[in-house]
Amino acid sequence: MADNSKFHVDGLAKFNSTLLGLDAKTGSGVLRRAGRAAMKQVESAMRKGAKLDSGELKDSIGMRASTAKGRSRDRIARISVGPIKKSKGRGKKKRGFSNINQKAIAQEYGNARQSARPFIRPALESNVDNVLRDLINEIGKELTQLK
Template identity: 35%
Template sequence: MNIEIKFPTGKELDRLMAEVEKKVGVKLLRDAGREALKVVQEDMYQHAGFDEENPGAHMRDTIKIRSTNVAETSKYTTIVTLRVGPSKQHHMKALAQEFGTVKQIAKPFIRPAMDYNVQKVLRVLASEIRIGLEGK
């Protein structure tokens, strides 16, 4: 499976990015990324473990899309970072299901959700960015 995305490079990319104000660019990328990751979020929700006998909060109910504007704070050239997954409260439970333990076999739900939906995510991301840049 080959994934190919073509973007303008060099001075052309710099010129295009300079046209889009930084705040508008962050909002555009954040909104486009959130829309694109909804497919992954739904896939994770469907495959996350669920115990009907547990009266407390369930891991699958805490799966959300989170974003961070790291343009000013990051040493990388990243503008927005998006993550999808369970809350910190369910971090260990998610790791146990994803990788297994001595007493529990692995039933991955995080990595497969992204792997199986890469094409959909890229397609939605590209179309959302295009719509945002056109102002529709």
């Protein structure tokens, strides 16, 4: 079921012209730093919702901010939150990145052995208003510091 939520943001023209007035590296840095700050609450909510089996899934949740590369050059910045860190286990208990992703998928959507216990989507959906508010505030702080 699609969410047809709508919202209105004033001042985007001024914001856009301010960002375009910066060089590409500075503008991308502003957006990455602001995005990381705004998404911290989503990262925290994901950790709280991750199943407490051996703790590997919870430990794998992190955040990554990057600039566009390759086919995504039209994107200025990308903020990824979720199971993105490799496991820190040792010896036979060490699990690779793909095993952690499989655990996350199984918990989020369920499988033949377990029912779904979503933690990724609810973490984002319950924080979307706060993320947008914090993103606007953080970008404002960043741009003020550049003046």
